[in-house]
Amino acid sequence: MVLEKVGFENIIRKKSAVLMLFTPVIIITVLSFMSPFNYALFKFNLFGEPSPSRFSFVLYYFVVLYASVGFLACLYNFMRYSRTLQAKEILFLGIFTLFIGVSQYYSAYSNNNLYTCVYLLSLVMYYIALHEDKVFIDPLTGLNNRNRFRRYLSYIMSSQSLRVNMYLTYIDIDNFKSINDNHGHLTGDLALRTVAEAMREISVNSKNFLARIGGDEFVIVSSHPTQTDLKAMIVRMKKCLNEKAKSNFSDFTVDFSVGTTQLNIPYSSISDVIKSADRNMYRQKQMKKQGLISDSGAVRK
Template sequence: MTTPASGDQDEELPVSAVNPPIMVLLVDDQVMVAEAVRRALLCEPEIEFHYCSNPAEAVAIAKQVQPTVILQDLVMPTVGGLDLVRQYRDELQTSSIPIIVLSTKEEASVKSDAFRVGANDYLVKLPDRIELIARIRYHSAAYVSQLQRDEAYRALRKSQQALMESNLELQRLTNVDGLTGLSNRRFFAEYYETEWLGAIREKKAISILMVDIDHFKQYNDTYGHLAGDEVLKSVAESLRENFRRPRDLVVRMGGEEFIVILPQTTATELAALATKVVLAVEALNLPHLASPVAPYVTISVGGATRLPEPDEFSFSLVEAADKAMYEAKRSGRNRAVMSKGYLAE
């Protein structure tokens, strides 16, 4: 007989134990019964027998041994067998271990009580050796199978979680400009269409700003492409800092061109925001001695606002903002121009 010392472990049953041998824990205050059960199982090498004579230690020993079957005496002097069954079921580590209740009585009401509190089986002691082993094998196999299913499920969930995280990261990367960290053209199309339809439903204005760095080719020719990349990142960060509302979206469309989606923004608000961002880029004071506009990096901004109609072409607003931006360039650059024929207050 093996009687482990009382102990307590708070950890959940380890996954590595999903293929254990048959582990039997007998909880009975009668040593003669324990010896009879031990002898009955002696010729079964794959069955490991453990015995607990003190019911007060039964739950702790069950946590330590991690049996695949518990043989539980029903009547003991200090703790009732049914109370112990309830205790096993209340503990995470023992809640699903099969329990075979051993009783001296073949009474339906006693059996009913045992099953009601969580027992899996009921035997009148001492049971026939062949029947005892058969029931131990049956319940142990069912328990191990359940552990294996749980392990497979956990592995599947872990794999699904990893795949989902990978897909989310891949989606994020496909929607983000690698240089500036802003959203890219691909995401712009999806997001803009969503906000345009939202503006129609909400009957709210939606605004667009087109932003272009002035004489950027000359900057690259003078300072080199690595310096040009740093300018793109600096301008992108300035745009990000100036448009921080939850639904605002700053996008790098490609090259030195950016676009900003501003839901629920009127023409008056847009004009003020456009001027603010022109001044913000000026304030960066990034040297650009090759620019005929100023000795530092500047931008040209075009804006358009619309209260959209259901049958209206959504990209007409983008086109209007783009035309306004080119008007800003033609009129001297380093400024913002609002579309005259495409406004909504």
């Protein structure tokens, strides 16, 4: 859960990673079932209480291993996203992961009930996290939704230093209504997920904030040294989307229009930058319909 929350979901979906993560659980389970017969992991004293046995150190080792992996993953992404809103959430999750590991190790070593209390607290925190996902995550695409987007943008706009070299890219799928009308809403949903996958793929090694804020409307908040780098990101996304659309759809293509705006505009508000990006996107969409620019965004001569 920790690895998924801090952005390592692509890694833990691999079979090799899943096997590595669950191998300690399998080993401890086997040792537990063996213990009543040969006291492998624990044995019972005269009072019927479990006490450490010859392989108890394996349990302590795996507790430290799990806690360390979770904490280091949080620490890595905290340093990576140090100037973003996610940093606070990642730091809290890392500290809580470390707290769970320490309490479990202490409880196993000294045979007390501290871990039981911490475990119940962790279940409550996990339950809250699940409900937070319902509030802030779009269920169809798995991207952030409008609520989290406005919260994130408000955080960026609140600091002059954070806004430097930051851009808002507004994305609208071209002819999405005709996709729904001619091919059905299930195909339309697949088109939305395809766009979301392309957005994720170009943002794997970056700090881009991705969100779906409407029916066929998406946004990317990203940092670029120059507008040339911003345009290069859009070109990569169009290329990625084209490749994914070809494999998912045989009788139509999926394209989008974009509008961009810089966040570091003096005296601008959240509404101002959203309207600016929306106007630029609508302008490009109209120019496409008039044949003034190509689907790639290049001006026709």
